[in-house]
């Protein structure tokens with residue numbers, strides 16, 4: 001018989017999603033491009049190994065691939081984001097019929113997805129841009145899925161996608177319709193931005209424990225492990241505590257042997273750029289992107305570390321050190337809450353700008369399992385977003401505004417100590433600056449407006465006059481007149 005769904009691209013993600021789909025009772029057609037001069041036939045070797053004796057239909061050409069599918073056809077693309085997706089779309093569209101569904105499960109930029117949905121709509125092909133999170137294991141055992149695009153496709157995709165997705169703590173699938181156009185890929189992009197920030201916050205805690213508290217790596221691992229059994233319970237803390245316990249062949253912590261120069265594939269950068277373009281503050285995520293960038297200038301850092309040295313500080317006594325471990329835990333909770341607040345605020349802003357009607361509480365729900373940023377904290381976040389659906393900011397909700405009152409003093413303590421010791425905490429500092437800006441009725445922007453008016457006659461509004469009335473002062477001669 002014909003395949004229920006096709007997977008194009010048997011890389012890390014494609015092969016695991018294909019195995020997941022097959023395990024859930026679907027007959028899966030497979031295709032991978034063949035590159036001239038490249039010996040290995042990916043489809044055949046997959047069918048001889050992981051795919052052996054399973055319900056797969058291997059194909060050797062795009063024509064055979066599309067021909068092997070039951071109409072209306074459902075095709076999941078798991079190829080590298082960018083040009084490859086457009087090439088594959090151009091290759092497949094002449095073979096598809098009106099009503100067929102094309103799903104892009106890669107990390108495509110949401111703007112590309114908007115364009116592709118529109119283009120394929122003209123050919124009556126339903127294009128779905130789907131965020132997939134959870135890495136290799138997620139794809140195999142249950143990812144978090146964020147589909148968006150042509151809503152007509154959702155009816156027939158829903159049972160399949162919800163079948164293979166992870167489940168939330170209430171047993172519901174971590175897969176929901178996000179919205180039209182690029183909404184799915186946009187939400188996945190913000191997920192990755194939050195992932196960057198959360199990783200950076202955790203890394204700053206590790207750095208603080210190592211540099212300020214001078215704790216052995218293994219002990220730091222134990223601290224993360226204990227945090228992970230509390231309110232901070234999350235996938236990223238779980239893997240961090242595991243990482244810190246791994247030793248190399250000399251019995252020394254492997255993590256200390258890793259070059260401190262972080263890579264990135266670009267989704268964090270896209271998140272920051274999009275936020276700048278839309279005029280939404282995203283300081284924690286952006287500081288995490290810049291932190292990776294700073295780390296990559298290893299040579300410059302070595303040079304300047306010799307030139308500039310470090311501030312001299314007294315070591316802490318052991319009582320103080322253990323108090324700081326507790327403070328760090330609270331600082332990390334505050335960091336995580338405010339990072340989520342900034343992420344959800346961005347989703348809300350862009351959703352309104354684009355008319356995507358994204359349900360924030362549903363986004364929090366599908367992030368509760370399967371994905372990289374899954375954490376216990378998303379449960380109350382979801383409840384708060386659901387209860388105060390019209391709240392424009394998570395920090396306005398009763399639960400989180402109250403919660404932060406207790407956490408922020410500890411974050412201030414940690415961040416200011418780190419600053420005195422010269423240990424960089426860009427994410428924590430930005431969390432704090434963001435919090436302080438949001439809770440400040442008065443900011444010094446009045447002076448900025450005066451400066452703008454001085455050199456550019458940009459005008460200003462007055463606190464003692466209605467909004468919308470604009471004033472200009474001849475600042476250079478102002479005093480002469482009085």
Ligand code: NBP
Nearest residue numbers: 009010011012013014033078079080081084106107132135
């Ligand atoms: P891989 O690098 O493992 O696989 C990439 C696939 O794209 C291969 O099948 C490759 O074919 C195919 N491909 C490329 Br590259 N260029 C192509 C072209 N011009 N035409 C047709 N096929 C082409 O990547 P992956 O980790 O499976 O990621 C796939 C997508 O999923 C990416 O967008 C990625 O960002 C996203 N994603 C990855 C993860 C993760 O944890 N890895 C998580 C979530 C999302 P070949 O075999 O001939 O080279």
